[in-house]
Amino acid sequence: MTQTKPIIEIVNVVASATIEQRLDLLDIEKKFPGVEYHPEQFPGAVFRLQEPKTATLLFGSGKMVNTGGKSEEMSVKAVNKVVQKLRKGKIKIKNKPIVTIQNIVSSINLGGKVNLEQAARTLPRSMYEPEQFPGLIHRMLDPKTVILIFSSGKLVCVGAKLEAEIHRSVNQIHSLLEEKNLMIYD
Structure with missing residues (x-):
């Protein structure tokens, strides 16, 4: 018995992004109670989304790293959604995020x-x-x-x-x- 086609499942997409401006992480932490920010342990803030279920690290430099996506498209959508939520929370963001896929991890049978x-x-x-x-x-x-x-x-x-x-x-x-x-x- 031979299997013709392997079963491929994408388990994680890591994407980096930049909005090419500084972010005030303390202000973001204040305005978004769900955001985790412990600068003494790690220089980034963690912004989690339930839909799509991802986590985005935000850095003061305006750089971001998104993990947890199950497709390239989902990762881009997640970064855009984080930026949209920040804007709604009165965080001024001038530019559209530039997203780059860094690594796609998949599991195959x-x-x-x-x-x-x-x-x-x-x-x-x-x-x-x-x-x-x-x-x-x-x-x-x-x-x-x-x-x-x-x-x-x-x-x-x-x-x-x-x-x-x-x-x-x-x-x-x-x-x-x-x-x-x-x-x-x-």
Whole structure:
């Protein structure tokens, strides 16, 4: 039995953003009781949204980091919503945020097991030290991603900046594993 298509789920998108102006984090903390700001521990304030369920770190420099999105689109929407809420709370923001996707983390199920010992010997740019970490670490060149491969046939792909790069990475590694007879199907 062979599985034709891997199941891919995006679990986290990390996006950075800037509004190219300073932010008064103490003022934001005062106006938004849900915002967490402890400058003695960390220089940023945490602005959480329930919808979409994300967290955005705000820095005095006007830079932001959004995490928790499940798509590029959701991350951009979350940053824009935070800026919109700040404006409604009388925080003057002149510019539209410039959002850049930094990293997309996804979880993949290939639907079969992987012979990691053999894969470590066969796949280029791979590292497998089972006494250190149970997965094989495979570095792809194009797209530039890192794929953690587990014997269960589950993968974690990190480093993508576009959702399309995840699909390309996963399809490439899946084809390579198939081609080298490293997949085991029950």
